[in-house]
Amino acid sequence: MSRLFSPLTLRGTTFRNRAWVAPMCQYTSVDGFPTDWHLVHLGSLARGGAGLVIAEATAVTPEGRITPADAGIWSDEQAAAYAPIVDFVHSQGAAAGIQLAHAGRKASTKRPWDGDGYVEPADGGWQTVGASPLGFADWPAPRELTVPEIGDVVRAFADAAVRADAAGYDVVELHAAHGYLLHQFLSPLTNQRTDAYGGDFAGRTRLTVEVVDAVRAVWPEHKPLFVRFSATDWVEGGWTVEETGELTRILKAHGVDLVDVSSGGLVPDAKIEVGPGYQVPFARAVREASGVPTAAVGLINDPKQAEEVLADGSADAVLLARALLREPHWPLRAAFELGDSVDWPVQYQRAAWR
Numbered sequence: 001m002s003r004l005f006s007p008l009t010l011r012g013t014t015f016r017n018r019a020w021v022a023p024m025c026q027y028t029s030v031d032g033f034p035t036d037w038h039l040v041h042l043g044s045l046a047r048g049g050a051g052l053v054i055a056e057a058t059a060v061t062p063e064g065r066i067t068p069a070d071a072g073i074w075s076d077e078q079a080a081a082y083a084p085i086v087d088f089v090h091s092q093g094a095a096a097g098i099q100l101a102h103a104g105r106k107a108s109t110k111r112p113w114d115g116d117g118y119v120e121p122a123d124g125g126w127q128t129v130g131a132s133p134l135g136f137a138d139w140p141a142p143r144e145l146t147v148p149e150i151g152d153v154v155r156a157f158a159d160a161a162v163r164a165d166a167a168g169y170d171v172v173e174l175h176a177a178h179g180y181l182l183h184q185f186l187s188p189l190t191n192q193r194t195d196a197y198g199g200d201f202a203g204r205t206r207l208t209v210e211v212v213d214a215v216r217a218v219w220p221e222h223k224p225l226f227v228r229f230s231a232t233d234w235v236e237g238g239w240t241v242e243e244t245g246e247l248t249r250i251l252k253a254h255g256v257d258l259v260d261v262s263s264g265g266l267v268p269d270a271k272i273e274v275g276p277g278y279q280v281p282f283a284r285a286v287r288e289a290s291g292v293p294t295a296a297v298g299l300i301n302d303p304k305q306a307e308e309v310l311a312d313g314s315a316d317a318v319l320l321a322r323a324l325l326r327e328p329h330w331p332l333r334a335a336f337e338l339g340d341s342v343d344w345p346v347q348y349q350r351a352a353w354r
Contacts, residue, residue: 002338003310004303008051008317010257010293012222013170015095015317017051018310019331022260022297022319023099023173023228025056025066027111032059032072039085045324046092047345049331051317053089054097055082057175060156064102064181067111068124073100074156079163086168093343097171099228100160100215102153104181105130105142105190131184131191131198137268150197150207153181158214165220172219173226174211178265182208183230186247187239187266205247209254216255224257226295231263231282234270241282245289258293260319261286277305284314295319303334 005017021042028037038055046053059065059072072078082098089096108125110117118139119125129149130142145153161172176182184190185207191198197206212227219225231244248259261283264272272278279298287294296315299322300306306318323330335342 002307002335002340004307004318004338005335005340010224013095013224015051016093017049017331017335018317019050019306019334020052020295020317020319021045021050021054021324022321023054023056023097023175024321024325025070027067027069027113029069029071032062032065032070032074032078033081034071034078034085038071039088042085043088043092044328046089046094046096048324048328049335049343050094050320050324051331052095052097052171054099054171054173054319055085057099057101057103057180058160060100060102060160061153063107063126063129064104064156065107066103066180067109068119069111070103073098073160073163073167076163076166079167082164082167082169090168092345095170096168097173097226098164098167098169099173099175100157100164101175102156102181104128104184105134105136105139106179109139130181132193134190134192136179144193147195147197154207154210154214157211158218161215161219165218165223171224171226172215173228173260174208174215175228176208177228177230177260177262179230179267180265182211183239183266186243187233189233189235189238189267201243201246205250208247209250212251212254212256225255226258226260227251227256228260228262229286230265231261231279231286233266234264234272235267238266241285242289244282245286248286248290248292252290252292256292258295258316259286259290260295260297261315262297275299276301277309280309280314283309287313287315293317297321303337306334307338
């Protein structure tokens with residue numbers, strides 16, 4: 001059996017394989033609620049053979065949405081709406097995950113197909129908040145969160161995790177990457193605070209540690225907890241791979257079971273060196289520095305490439321995005337090409353590869 005199609009167990013959850021669906025924003029929610037699009041989109045990826053299907057960045061508060069059309073889980077009614085989607089994902093043999101997020105200063109923006117830029121409050125947007133009053137690009141500067149408001153954010157993540165459990169999710173992933181709120185606190189480029197949540201490494205990482213602790217306290221012991229990091233800002237003076245490794249090592253003791261290693265997204269002028277598997281070395285560096293399992297992401301398109309990432313010890317799983325949008329049955333094709341058994345849905349078996 002290939003490494004890609006060997007099972008992986010974290011706490012009480014066993015994933016049937018290590019080809020996982022990365023969270024991908026769909027910008028198709030209504031007041032934070034999922035629609036039929038989400039059932040079909042996520043359901044098709046589960047049917048396609050993935051081991052874990054992680055739902056898109058799901059806001060823990062209304063102002064934590066990237067766009068007004070983003071998913072949310074700040075109410076019990078929203079959690080109930082996700083349950084049928086989770087049930088269908090499970091029926092196809094995949095584990096179901098959800099990424100909990102707060103966009104911070106990168107909130108209240110337009111959907112990609114509506115153009116770039118900020119949505120004004122008069123047009124359905126809202127005042128953004130952040131670690132410090134520093135705007136992204138030419139967008140309005142956020143309002144700096146007060147210490148009591150930071151406590152509210154921590155509670156919002158924990159409350160969202162309780163709802164995610166009620167909806168039946170197997171995995172919660174905390175979004176601390178791509179320039180969103182937790183990342184904004186981590187990086188000295190966006191965190192200029194002089195209180196306990198700024199300054200040195202301990203101060204800048206304090207919010208992320210508090211969110212992890214609050215979520216782990218309410219998330220069932222047998223269910224794994226993931227964190228997504230941007231390993232580097234790709235800018236001098238920003239958050240680094242070494243800091244990511246150190247924070248991951250700390251979070252291991254706080255109950256984090258795997259880190260999903262991406263990069264960038266904090267500032268608009270970063271020069272990112274993009275190519276096949278360009279973020280895999282970050283996953284390997286964090287894994288080696290922390291002893292925590294990692295998932296690699298970023299232009300992993302070929303089954304043999306994915307297998308090599310796992311076989312050489314760079315990561316414990318791969319997260320796929322664009323490749324799965326182009327080909328939802330990518331895992332089934334990958335299993336065939338790697339010589340593993342292909343678990344076709346019974347409805348499709350007469351069309352299976354021979």
